[in-house]
Amino acid sequence: MKTYHSARDKLNHTKKCRAQRRNGGFYMGMTMTQKILAAKSGNEKVEAGQIIMADVDLVMGNDVTAPVAINEFCRAGCDRVYDRAKVVFVLDHFAPNKDIKAAQQCKQVREFAGEKGILNFFDVGEMGIEHALLPEKGMVIPGDLVIGADSHTCTYGALGAFSTGVGSTDMAAAMATGKVWLKVPSAIKFNLTGKLPKNVYGKDLILHILGMIGVDGALYKSMEFSGDGVESLSISDRLCIANMAIECGAKNGVFPVDEKTLEYVKERSSRAPVVYGADEDAVYDQVIDIDLSRVKQTVAFPHLPENARTFEDIHDIKIDQVVIGSCTNGRLEDLMVAADILKGKKVAKHVRCIVIPATQKIYLDAMEMGLIKIFIEAGCAVSTPTCGPCLGGHMGILAEGERCVATTNRNFVGRMGHPESEVYLANPAVAAASAIAGKIAPAE
Amino acid sequence: MKLTGKVIKYGDNVDTDVIIPARYLNTSDPGELAAHCMEDLDRTFVERVQKGDIIVAGNNFGCGSSREHAPIAIKASGVGAVVAKSFARIFYRNAINIGLPILECDAEIDEGDRVEIDFDRGELHNLTKNTVTAFAPFPDFLQNIIASGGLMSSIKGE
Numbered sequence: 234m235k236t237y238h239s240a241r242d243k244l245n246h247t248k249k250c251r252a253q254r255r256n257g258g259f260y261m262g263m264t265m266t267q268k269i270l271a272a273k274s275g276n277e278k279v280e281a282g283q284i285i286m287a288d289v290d291l292v293m294g295n296d297v298t299a300p301v302a303i304n305e306f307c308r309a310g311c312d313r314v315y316d317r318a319k320v321v322f323v324l325d326h327f328a329p330n331k332d333i334k335a336a337q338q339c340k341q342v343r344e345f346a347g348e349k350g351i352l353n354f355f356d357v358g359e360m361g362i363e364h365a366l367l368p369e370k371g372m373v374i375p376g377d378l379v380i381g382a383d384s385h386t387c388t389y390g391a392l393g394a395f396s397t398g399v400g401s402t403d404m405a406a407a408m409a410t411g412k413v414w415l416k417v418p419s420a421i422k423f424n425l426t427g428k429l430p431k432n433v434y435g436k437d438l439i440l441h442i443l444g445m446i447g448v449d450g451a452l453y454k455s456m457e458f459s460g461d462g463v464e465s466l467s468i469s470d471r472l473c474i475a476n477m478a479i480e481c482g483a484k485n486g487v488f489p490v491d492e493k494t495l496e497y498v499k500e501r502s503s504r505a506p507v508v509y510g511a512d513e514d515a516v517y518d519q520v521i522d523i524d525l526s527r528v529k530q531t532v533a534f535p536h537l538p539e540n541a542r543t544f545e546d547i548h549d550i551k552i553d554q555v556v557i558g559s560c561t562n563g564r565l566e567d568l569m570v571a572a573d574i575l576k577g578k579k580v581a582k583h584v585r586c587i588v589i590p591a592t593q594k595i596y597l598d599a600m601e602m603g604l605i606k607i608f609i610e611a612g613c614a615v616s617t618p619t620c621g622p623c624l625g626g627h628m629g630i631l632a633e634g635e636r637c638v639a640t641t642n643r644n645f646v647g648r649m650g651h652p653e654s655e656v657y658l659a660n661p662a663v664a665a666a667s668a669i670a671g672k673i674a675p676a677e
Numbered sequence: 678m679k680l681t682g683k684v685i686k687y688g689d690n691v692d693t694d695v696i697i698p699a700r701y702l703n704t705s706d707p708g709e710l711a712a713h714c715m716e717d718l719d720r721t722f723v724e725r726v727q728k729g730d731i732i733v734a735g736n737n738f739g740c741g742s743s744r745e746h747a748p749i750a751i752k753a754s755g756v757g758a759v760v761a762k763s764f765a766r767i768f769y770r771n772a773i774n775i776g777l778p779i780l781e782c783d784a785e786i787d788e789g790d791r792v793e794i795d796f797d798r799g800e801l802h803n804l805t806k807n808t809v810t811a812f813a814p815f816p817d818f819l820q821n822i823i824a825s826g827g828l829m830s831s832i833k834g835e
């Protein structure tokens with residue numbers, strides 16, 4: 234005799250049995266991602282490998298990717314976007330305009346947004362780094378399907394949405410039709426238990442995972458996080474972890490929706506969240522157990538995010554620059570962590586420490602909390618929100634042979650400047666401690 | 678569709694930052710992008726690439742950002758196709774969406790070999806080594822996109 238926890242549970246079970254009968258007695262449960270994709274493509278059931286056409290709740294582009302999308306959109310003779318409220322443009326990569334060409338690109342997006350009456354257009358003064366801005370504005374809620382012409386669009390999986398990065402042509406097609414083609418992914422489940430130790434954050438966890446599975450360890454797949462350990466992770470940590478799912482090659486990273494998620498979105502959105510959870514009998518390619526209490530401060534060495542090392546294996550690496558910011562670690566919580574360490578201290582003489590709050594709101598909150606004062610007194614430069622140095626755009630480009638500790642997400646060759654420069658990825662506490670020490674240093 | 682070309686070979690994890698560094702993303706002009714293609718990985722690429730050449734690489738080709746500028750730069754360089762053991766997923770869809778032929782195949786191929794790719798039969802012939810390797814053809818849905826000349830033409834046709 235099967236026992237049900239609720240009427241809904243029973244209903245789900247009955248539905249499942251019906252589906253089972255239809256499938257000739259064979260039923261495999263769906264992962265959380267598959268559940269969302271099934272709902273968005275009007276299917277009762279989807280399975281890994283299937284190609285679907287799905288409805289898009291939000292399509293986003295930035296000053297680098299939107300111009301290419303706009304060109305494609307216009308070249309195809311489209312004249313209106315499918316929904317003016319569901320297209321988002323954020324000018325964040327090379328903005329405030331770093332040079333004339335960047336200015337032309339921003340102008341093109343600005344004019345297009347004006348012409349088409351796009352409701353969510355974020356220009357200098359309002360903009361923030363896209364993946365920090367959209368959750369903050371309540372534009373993504375649980376159950377949504379979001380695509381963005383930017384690989385780190387996977388960030389919003391932290392809120393129980395399906396979100397993934399696509400290219401500019403995909404963006405153009407979605408702007409025109411409100412749809413996207415997707416191949417249904419299989420998944421790796423990360424079963425988290427315990428709690429992260431002091432000064433260890435979501436960033437360390439995702440770098441730890443990258444060290445384990447590598448930069449193609451989740452290629453084409455979903456990374457589904459679950460287990461009792463999730464509850465202890467802040468939304469900021471979850472956003473950081475989901476952000477770097479793409480660094481494992483994943484299609485998306487997704488967290489279950491809990492009280493913390495619901496509270497976070499309730500403060501920001503009036504839309505009703507739709508909560509999906511994986512079926513109990515969902516099939517995973519792999520299940521990886523991680524005890525959070527055993528994760529240590531982790532740094533990814535050049536030139537791949539998978540080159541993860543802990544401090545037993547890090548010796549005397551002198552640095553020239555520290556960047557605290559980006560869509561990975563430029564949120565208020567990250568600035569609080571960094572300020573806590575920098576308070577009353579000085580950045581080493583030979584180090585440039587650049588702090589970039591990810592959005593205008595974060596900047597303002599940090600100012601009101603006195604964090605900006607702490608940074609400036611410690612000898613940091615504080616900038617208006619921009620992607621800037623993260624992708625080697627502007628505001629902190631590295632010269633030949635220079636080394637930088639950054640709270641960003643990529644340390645590829647030439648990512649932050651000269652092809653002979655080096656980027657070390659770390660959490661904001663390690664970045665701040667390193668700025669003071671003048672070399673890569675743990676946060677005590 | 679059949680393509681024949683000389684191979685330019687790279688290793689694993691060729692990321693979009695080396696295919697086209699972000700410092701050149703302030704334009705979307707294919708010609709300008711092609712002038713810097715592969716610059717941070719291989720400074721000789723731009724000089725030696727010839728029309729129809731085929732890039733052959735290891736795992737996870739095109740990892741990193743979603744910049745469509747990467748396949749655009751490769752295509753505008755005259756490269757006929759990219760063959761890799763595996764592709765990063767956004768690069769994969771971008772290449773299909775813009776009509777750059779790509780295929781996943783693990784064959785023994787060296788720099789400078791001449792290869793012929795027969796997309797209809799799903800066969801890669803290494804003309805230098807005289808070997809044939811089979812590969813899985815695209816699913817129908819993607820073949821339709823390719824056949825109609827890219828994603829935008831395919832939705833226009835609907």
Ligand code: SF4
Nearest residue numbers: 362559560620623624
């Ligand atoms: S901060 Fe860096 S990783 Fe994030 S969107 Fe900007 S360029 Fe991309």
